[in-house]
Amino acid sequence: MTRTTPPRPVDIAAVFPEIAPFARTATRLHPRPGTPGVRDSSVGGPLLWPSGEPWPVCTEPHENEGDFVRLDAERRRRRLLSAAWGRTRRGERSAFTPEEHDELRRLDGETADPDTPTTMLAVAQLYLRDVPDLVGPPGADVLQILWCPRDHDYIHCPALELRWRRSAEVTDVLAEQPEPEVMEYEYLPNPCVLHPEQFVEYPYDDFLPGDLRERIRAWEKSSGNRYFYELSIADGWKVGGYAAWNLTDPMPMVCDCGADMELLLRIDSSEWDGTQSWRPIEDAGPESEFHEHPSRSTPTEIVIGRGYSLWVFTCPISFDHPHRLSMQ
Numbered sequence: 001m002t003r004t005t006p007p008r009p010v011d012i013a014a015v016f017p018e019i020a021p022f023a024r025t026a027t028r029l030h031p032r033p034g035t036p037g038v039r040d041s042s043v044g045g046p047l048l049w050p051s052g053e054p055w056p057v058c059t060e061p062h063e064n065e066g067d068f069v070r071l072d073a074e075r076r077r078r079r080l081l082s083a084a085w086g087r088t089r090r091g092e093r094s095a096f097t098p099e100e101h102d103e104l105r106r107l108d109g110e111t112a113d114p115d116t117p118t119t120m121l122a123v124a125q126l127y128l129r130d131v132p133d134l135v136g137p138p139g140a141d142v143l144q145i146l147w148c149p150r151d152h153d154y155i156h157c158p159a160l161e162l163r164w165r166r167s168a169e170v171t172d173v174l175a176e177q178p179e180p181e182v183m184e185y186e187y188l189p190n191p192c193v194l195h196p197e198q199f200v201e202y203p204y205d206d207f208l209p210g211d212l213r214e215r216i217r218a219w220e221k222s223s224g225n226r227y228f229y230e231l232s233i234a235d236g237w238k239v240g241g242y243a244a245w246n247l248t249d250p251m252p253m254v255c256d257c258g259a260d261m262e263l264l265l266r267i268d269s270s271e272w273d274g275t276q277s278w279r280p281i282e283d284a285g286p287e288s289e290f291h292e293h294p295s296r297s298t299p300t301e302i303v304i305g306r307g308y309s310l311w312v313f314t315c316p317i318s319f320d321h322p323h324r325l326s327m328q
């Protein structure tokens with residue numbers, strides 16, 4: 001099923017034509033629960049990984065103060081919650097069986113040793129053919145993203161590993177992919193297939209030229225429109241387009257080589273917020289009489305900080321230059 005972002009309440013370029021040259025496309029990925037394979041684009045799916053290539057391991061220092069869980073216990077916990085809520089009618093008490101209650105209590109009480117070595121976890125796989133705003137090195141056609149699902153000293157979020165490869169060269173696919181034993185539970189993505197959709201974005205308002213920002217602010221007051229929340233940058237996982245800086249002030253993202261970095265990917269905690277402005281038309285269908293867990297707006301169940309996003313920047317000069325992260 002395709003996913004379609006609803007039209008914006010107003011076309012900002014019709015109201016302020018001088019913003020038109022700043023229009024830039026992004027690809028909303030629209031992850032939804034599914035069973036992706038190694039030849040599919042996915043979040044939380046298996047990677048097309050050569051059997052002879054070592055799987056990445058994190059060597060960065062970790063913060064050991066989070067909520068550590070065993071990965072298999074977290075998967076079990078999610079299955080239990082999803083099944084029990086799935087047979088709970090809205091407005092009624094949760095339909096957990098006594099056995100489920102006991103098992104959840106046991107899983108919640110389980111402790112995990114944070115000093116376990118950290119194998120990286122597959123987070124996303126993006127084939128160029130599926131994501132129009134993705135640009136890769138010559139010949140490469142798939143981007144693989146892994147992360148160490150722990151908080152790291154320097155940024156308080158997972159450490160990412162980006163791998164570009166030529167899918168045709170992978171003939172002997174690694175059958176059983178390594179996984180970390182212990183992780184912070186918010187960093188386990190549910191397996192999702194993608195429904196990419198290209199969309200036009202406009203700059204974060206601090207970067208609007210001249211006095212345009214002030215004029216848009218004045219127009220917001222008189223018209224009731226909200227440039228930042230509804231007219232500029234899309235919610236949810238996406239590739240390309242503009243970055244938001246609503247948690248900190250804008251910070252220069254400059255590569256060690258001196259180049260201004262570009263936004264590669266937004267990893268978001270939810271696909272749309274409570275206003276539902278960014279909820280695709282296809283997801284607005286009638287809700288079931290039963291609870292949905294996870295909710296439609298949080299298909300991956302990844303949570304960044306307190307419901308923020310992780311923004312991944314890369315250097316336009318070389319794919320070999322290290323990426324940088326921002327949490328907003």
Ligand SMILES: [Zn+2]
Pocket residue numbers: 058059060061062118148149150152159
């Ligand atoms: Zn790590």
Ligand SMILES: [Zn+2]
Pocket residue numbers: 255256257258259315316317318321
């Ligand atoms: Zn660079």
